[in-house]
Amino acid sequence: MGRTARDRAVMVGVVAALLTLAACGGTSGGGGSAAAPSTSAKATATGQPVSVVEKEFSITLTPKPVQAGTYTFTIHNMGTFPHNLNIKGPGVAQQSSATVSPGQAGDLTVTLQQGSYELWCSVDSHKDRGMDLTLKVG
Ligand SMILES: [Cu+2]
Structure with a gap:
């Protein structure tokens, strides 16, 4: 019983760490793509x-x-x-x-x-x- 609780605690910690990494990566990636101008897409449209x-x-x-x-x-x-x-x-x-x-x-x-x-x-x-x-x- 104690082992299960400890395993669960480790799992939660790993998941939390992964989510933190994913959040950081998402933020920096989004900043880079936001530089694309919206007007260039218009020029090719009908x-x-x-x-x-x-x-x-x-x-x-x-x-x-x-x-x-x-x-x-x-x-x-x-x-x-x-x-x-x-x-x-x-x-x-x-x-x-x-x-x-x-x-x-x-x-x-x-x-x-x-x-x-x-x-x-x-x-x-x-x-x-x-x-x-x-x-x-x-
Ligand atoms: Cu003609």
């Missing part, structure tokens, strides 16, 4: 959806982005020629979608800041023929 209808020869955005933020433009080619979408402006040197075949769709995710952006189709002379618009954000 943005607010914008439907882009492209045809000969116009580009129509629904809804038109009016606030700074990340947007995912989904290009719907409703025309009979291939079309694409290019965006250039503050913080965006130039981003281009793949060229989308008639009846197909493609995505382009861009982070917009306050300012003026140009959106156009770079296939042949489509830009000169009307597939060119200015978007004011902010």
Whole structure:
């Protein structure tokens, strides 16, 4: 009986020591990972959806982005020629979608800041023929 009690006391002591070690390890490990910035995860996420209808020869955005933020433009080619979408402006040197075949769709995710952006189709002379618009954000 005395032996059992003593064994139990030893066990409790060992468990307490392990818990103390685990607690210390957890605290120092948590401090290291907390340094990761939460903004970097946002950049890769998909943005607010914008439907882009492209045809000969116009580009129509629904809804038109009016606030700074990340947007995912989904290009719907409703025309009979291939079309694409290019965006250039503050913080965006130039981003281009793949060229989308008639009846197909493609995505382009861009982070917009306050300012003026140009959106156009770079296939042949489509830009000169009307597939060119200015978007004011902010
Ligand atoms: Cu085009």
